[in-house]
Amino acid sequence: MTDAAPKVAKPHHAGHRERLRERARGGGLTHLPDYELLELFLFRSQPQGDVKPVAKALLARFGSLSAVLAASVEDLMTVRAEDSKGRMKGVGAETALDLTALHEVSRRVVREPAARRPVISSWTALVSYVRVALQHEPREQFRVLYLDKKNQLQHDEILNRGTVDHAPVYPREVVRRALEVSASAIILVHNHPSGDPTPSRADIQMTKQIVEAARSLGVEVHDHLIVGREGVSSFRQLGLM
Known part of the structure; x- marks a missing residue:
């Protein structure tokens, strides 16, 4: 056997x-x-x-x-x-x-509610969208949301990518692009890879320059959002614009 x-x-x-x-x-x-x-x-x-x-x-x-x-x-x-x-x-x-x-599917899904309604009345959806898009970016990225006359999202464009703590921004370029796409208003967005969304002095100064340049050409800057892993800061809510 x-x-x-x-x-x-x-x-x-x-x-x-x-x-x-x-x-x-x-x-x-x-x-x-x-x-x-x-x-x-x-x-x-x-x-x-x-x-x-x-x-x-x-x-x-x-x-x-x-x-x-x-x-x-x-x-x-x-x-x-x-x-x-x-x-x-x-x-x-x-x-x-x-x-x-x-990740791209997730980004598009959260973008839909922000794009379908006026951004001002769908702020929660907008904040969710920018967090998904930017909170884990390893380098600074400066984006501009271009809005039409009804304050609906028309374009979301990356104007610059930078280093871990700086993305150069040129106010004239921001406003020039707004005129090219016939935007009535814009929302500035960038991220802090450090995780802390607190605005820096340079952020505040740069925002003032863009607001002044846009105002002279009839384009309104609704807000500047800074995205970090710890949350999203709004310049308007912080009284910085």
């Missing part, structure tokens, strides 16, 4: 994908922790193997789910983790593209 073939132990993650999908299909999406939501997306770009270590490594590297989605393709591809078999697994180009595409 020959000995029975030894049983091969199944990896601990065997069946995990289907179990997780079953929980999601059963209405449990809202109860899933962030790393399991990430796993659901990673299943598509990494059809085999254990992706839980990669999902957890992404959250550890960037600090939050929103920061993972806002990360650049290049930064995402630096993340690596050890799988259940002791092999190093990383975020490839396809996975990184999937995650950045999801």
Whole structure:
């Protein structure tokens, strides 16, 4: 009599994908922790193997789910983790593209309420939009929201990208572009990669210059918003304009 073939132990993650999908299909999406939501997306770009270590490594590297989605393709591809078999697994180009595409979907979804109604009457939607767009940007980015006569969002344009603490802005360029797109009003927006949205002296001075240049040509500056991980500051609410 020959000995029975030894049983091969199944990896601990065997069946995990289907179990997780079953929980999601059963209405449990809202109860899933962030790393399991990430796993659901990673299943598509990494059809085999254990992706839980990669999902957890992404959250550890960037600090939050929103920061993972806002990360650049290049930064995402630096993340690596050890799988259940002791092999190093990383975020490839396809996975990184999937995650950045999801961020773009999120940005467009939150933009819709701000674009459909007058910005002044949908301020909460506007703040949500600029936070998704800018709160995790690693370098300063200066944007201008151009509004029509009904104060509806007409264009959202990046006028400049800068360093970790400075994005040069030229008031004439801001106003010139407003005239080109026939905007009646504008909202200035930029981010502070440090996380603190408190306006600096340079921010206040630059805003005054843009307000004066715009006023001389009949363009109103409604506000200047500074976005940080800690929140959004409004110059108008702070009494700075």
